[in-house]
Amino acid sequence: MSALVPDTVPSLAVDDPSFSITSEQVHAAREQSWYATTPYGIAVLRYDEMSRLLKHPKLRQGSVAWPAHNGVTEGPFARWWASWILNKEGSEHHRLRRLMNPAFSPKLIGGLVPRFQALGTELVDGFAKADECEFVSEFAEPYAARVIAIMLGIPEEEWPIIARESATIGLALGVTFREELPRIEAALANLYAYCDELIADRRAHPREDFVTALVNASRPEDGRLDDTELRDAMVLLVFGGFDTTRNQLGLAMQTFSQHPDQWRLLAERPDLGGKAVEEVMRVNPTVRWVTREVLEDFTFQDLELTAGTTVHLYSESAGTDPRVFDDRFDITADRRPHFGFGGGAHHCLGHFVARSDMSEALPLLARRMPDLRLLPGATWMPDSGNTGPVRLSLGFTPAS
Secondary structure, eight states, X not given: OBSOOOTTSOBOOTTSTTOOTTSHHHHHHHHHOSEEEETTEEEEOSHHHHHHHHTOTTEEESGGGHHHHTTOOSSHHHHHHHHOGGGOOHHHHHHHHHHHGGGGOXXXXXXXXXXXXXXXXXXXXXXXXXXXXXXXXXXXXXXXXXXXXXXXXXXXXXXXXXXXXXXXXXXXXXXXXHHHHHHHHHHHHHHHHHHHHHHHHHHHSOOSSHHHHHXXXXXXXXXXXXXXXXXXHHHHHHHHHHHHHHHHHHHHHHHHHXXXXXXXXXXXXXXXXXXXXXXXXXXXXXXXXXXXXXXXXXXXXXXXXXXXXXXXXXXXXXXXXXXXXXXXXXXXXOOOOOSTTOOGGGOOTTHHHXXXXXXXXXXXXXXXXXXXXXXXXXXXXXXXXXXXXXXXXXEOOOOO
């Protein structure tokens, strides 16, 4: 894993099903050392060290080997996973990023903001009960899936297909990956068919929209996205955009329920929606850690790292590091950047979309759902790599 580790360095049993990555145990370890040992490699716990290692030239994206770790080395899913821009390095990563960036331009996404606002209003109006809701199924899931439908220009009523197939593909991130592979690859095939139809339509009938921008992506020095790259990228964007927004909205409601003064302030100051997103993602990100792999031996501070070592960078632990942040949750504060969207060369390509749709949703929810409180019965994904609520019942006083 690494060279000699001092006895004073804490060890975290992250393979224990009861382990929580946001626990006091992790925060106590952060005060003892900037890193901890784990069964999976090194865990980086402090802000400054995470910031530096995210950009370190001797580390590469670490999730590329996940299918192989689970015995999945060939087939449609393994090929698609290897195609991810997230798992590309060097010139190939930069080429794909340059080609895809224009589809995520503020101009294109900004034009969709009124649709996001109308969607949020419609969903709150549709709550089955006037003073409570099951937030995941009644808001977060349809909102995230319909935002994707709006971006792709497909009928919004087809959002359950996006949600269902994306959630099934998400099983690949869990410990039952190998057992669920047939279902995962069937869902992948369905999303490929969706994207193939969209690509063909925009080639025949171009529009001023996200899909057309991807279809037409080209640069003299980079060529263009070929057919395989285009469909692989679109499927990834559907899956990643849905999963992250759904989870992060649920985590935001959990956080604001613990800070009623900030919830009231957000209702009064919808202009703080953007800062609310940043503050929630600092203290309660859905991406709990960012994974890197050591490419060649090097020494970082007091630690010798050997090639092949896995380095997990804990985003919540870094985002609440008392060396950098005070202990307030404050949506008016100016903060150093959080790591909820990763960082360095692999900073999330779709971050502007997520920031835009969530910064519209949260002020609307604050205005329409005053006196927010958690009700019994919430269930959660494990508090590890990616997390969020499976069910989240919320009570509130209906707004007049």
